[in-house]
Amino acid sequence: MKFFVDTADVAAISELNDLGMVDGVTTNPSLILKSGRNILEVTKEICEIVSGPVSAEVVALTADEMIAEGRKLAEIAPNITVKVPLTHAGLKTCKVLSDNGLMVNVTLCFSANQALLAAKAGATFISPFIGRLDDMNLEGLDLIQDIRTIYDNYDFKTQILAASIRTANHVSQCALIGADVITAPPAVIKGLANHPLTDKGLEQFMSDWAKTGQKIV
Numbered sequence: 001m002k003f004f005v006d007t008a009d010v011a012a013i014s015e016l017n018d019l020g021m022v023d024g025v026t027t028n029p030s031l032i033l034k035s036g037r038n039i040l041e042v043t044k045e046i047c048e049i050v051s052g053p054v055s056a057e058v059v060a061l062t063a064d065e066m067i068a069e070g071r072k073l074a075e076i077a078p079n080i081t082v083k084v085p086l087t088h089a090g091l092k093t094c095k096v097l098s099d100n101g102l103m104v105n106v107t108l109c110f111s112a113n114q115a116l117l118a119a120k121a122g123a124t125f126i127s128p129f130i131g132r133l134d135d136m137n138l139e140g141l142d143l144i145q146d147i148r149t150i151y152d153n154y155d156f157k158t159q160i161l162a163a164s165i166r167t168a169n170h171v172s173q174c175a176l177i178g179a180d181v182i183t184a185p186p187a188v189i190k191g192l193a194n195h196p197l198t199d200k201g202l203e204q205f206m207s208d209w210a211k212t213g214q215k216i217v
C-alpha cells in the first residue's frame with residue numbers, strides 16, 4: 001500500500017520523505033489556504049521533493065474551465081495529478097485529461113456508484129473520504145471495501161486512494177481491505193510508529209544497558 005501525505009506543508013513533507021514514508025502527496029484548496037502559499041509555487045516546491053504523484057486540485061466548476069486549470073497545473077511538473085471533484089463537469093474533465101495522458105484523481109467520493117463513474121471516466125485515482133462519512137455516523141471503511149469489490153469484479157485499473165484518514169485504525173483497516181493508497185495528515189503517518197510497549201521496552205533496555213557500563217562506539 002502506498003502512503004501519500006495529505007498536506008501542502010513543505011517542511012512536513014520533507015521530514016516524512018527522509019523517513020521513506022512519502023510515495024506521493026495530496027493537496028486541496030483548504031490545505032493550500034492553510035499553507036498560506038501560492039498554489040503554483042508551493043506545488044512546484046513539493047514536486048521538487050517528491051517524485052511520486054502530487055495531486056493539485058482545480059477550483060473551476062465548468063468542464064472547460066476545469067480542463068484549462070488542469071492543463072496549467074500539469075505544466076508544473078510531470079508528476080502532477082490533476083484533482084477534480086466528483087461532478088459531471090469533473091468526470092468530463094477526467095475523461096478529457098486522462099485521454100490526453102494526464103493522471104487524474106477524482107475527489108469528494110462518498111458512494112460506490114460515484115467510484116464506478118470515476119473508473120469509467122478513466123480516473124487514475126478515486127478518493128473516497130472515510131473520516132467525513134464517519135462524522136455522519138456512517139461507516140467510511142465500508143465504502144472502501146465496496147469499491148474494492150466492484151473494481152476487482154470488473155478489473156478496473158483505477159487506484160483506490162483512501163482519503164480523509166483520521167486515525168491509525170483507518171490506516172490498518174485500509175491495508176487489510178486492500179486499498180491501493182492512503183492519504184493522511186503528517187501527524188497520523190508519524191503516529192503509526194507509536195506504541196506504549198515500544199516506549200516501555202526501550203526504557204528497560206536503556207536502563208539495563210547503562211548498568212553494563214559498556215559503549216558500542
Ligand code: E4P
Pocket residue numbers: 006026027028107127129131132163164165183
Ligand atoms: C483528500 O485528498 C483530501 O485532501 C483529504 O483527505 C480530506 O481530509 P479531511 O476530511 O480530513 O479534510
